[in-house]
Amino acid sequence: MNERTFRAENAQVLEDPERLVWLPPDEVITALALRTGMNVVDVGAGTGYFSIPIADAVGAGGRVTAVDMQREMLDLLAGKIKKRGGPGNIGLVQGEATATGVSAGAADIVLMANVWHELDDYPAVLAEMNRVLVPEGVLAVLDWRTDQEPPPGPPSGHRVSARAVGRDLSDNGWSVSDTRDIGRYSYLVIAGIPQ
Ligand SMILES: C[S@@+](CC[C@H](N)C(=O)[O-])C[C@H]1O[C@@H](n2cnc3c(N)ncnc32)[C@H](O)[C@@H]1O
Structure with missing residues (x-):
């Protein structure tokens, strides 16, 4: 945990229905070209805003593993999964x-x-993501644009630009294949693992 860590007591912010308007999960699913049968690891999954729609997109033959360091976040996600009728193809770690x-x-x-x-x-x-991915796997980093002021989102001083993310990836041997805006306030950077 650090001063930038999203606090579990603010989890309701992640569940705001308005979020579906300005950050549509489908836009991310399309950008990632998700197909049935794929295995996806959602790191920093929180309450599963992306884990659940991605689990639907990859279907019963695929799997989503939702990873978060805060037990409280995973408990909230577990509650949502229970309401859907059981674990299905989502695992929590x-x-x-x-x-x-x-x-x-x-x-x-x-x-x-x-x-x-x-x-x-x-x-x-990035070393951990390299370990977790298959050789042709991709890492997708979605975060807040730096050319806009909060709210919503973290303070400007906490934000990292898409360009800086791309640089961090390239400096560590990753191949950036796509950078695009997503929804109203976010960007997505997609990169392949170091060869
Ligand atoms: C702002 S929330 C985003 C949750 C979700 N991805 C979403 O977009 O709704 C960030 C989440 O990342 C988790 N997190 C922060 N740093 C982490 C780390 N180093 N390892 C694992 N999880 C982390 C936090 O606990 C929190 O649940």
Whole structure:
């Protein structure tokens, strides 16, 4: 935890129905070209804003592993999953972005949504994502644009630009394949693992 970590007591912000208007999960699902049968790891999953629609997109033959370091967030997600009728194809793991506890080569895609700006050690996080992904896997970093002022979102001083994310990825050997705006306030950077 650091001063930028999203606090579990504010979790209702992540459940605001307006969020579906300005950050539509479908836009991310399309950008990631998600297909049935894929395995996705959602790091910093929070209350599962993306985990649940992604689980629907990958279907029963696919799987979503939702990783978060805060037990309270995973408990809220567990409650939502229970309301849907059971675990289905979503697994929950309490873990750190630098040590997720997910098996090596388990993911076709790792999504890190609204968490990059909360991290401290990008090389260690990227080494862990490299371990978790299959050789042709991709990492998708979604975060807040820096050319807009909050609200909504974290303070301007906490934000990291898409350009800086791309640089962090490239500096660590990742191949950035796409950078685009998502919804009203966010960007998405997609990169392939170091070869
Ligand atoms: C702002 S919330 C975003 C949740 C979700 N991805 C979304 O967009 O609705 C950030 C989440 O990342 C988690 N988080 C922050 N730093 C983390 C780290 N180093 N390892 C694992 N989870 C982390 C926090 O606990 C929090 O649940």
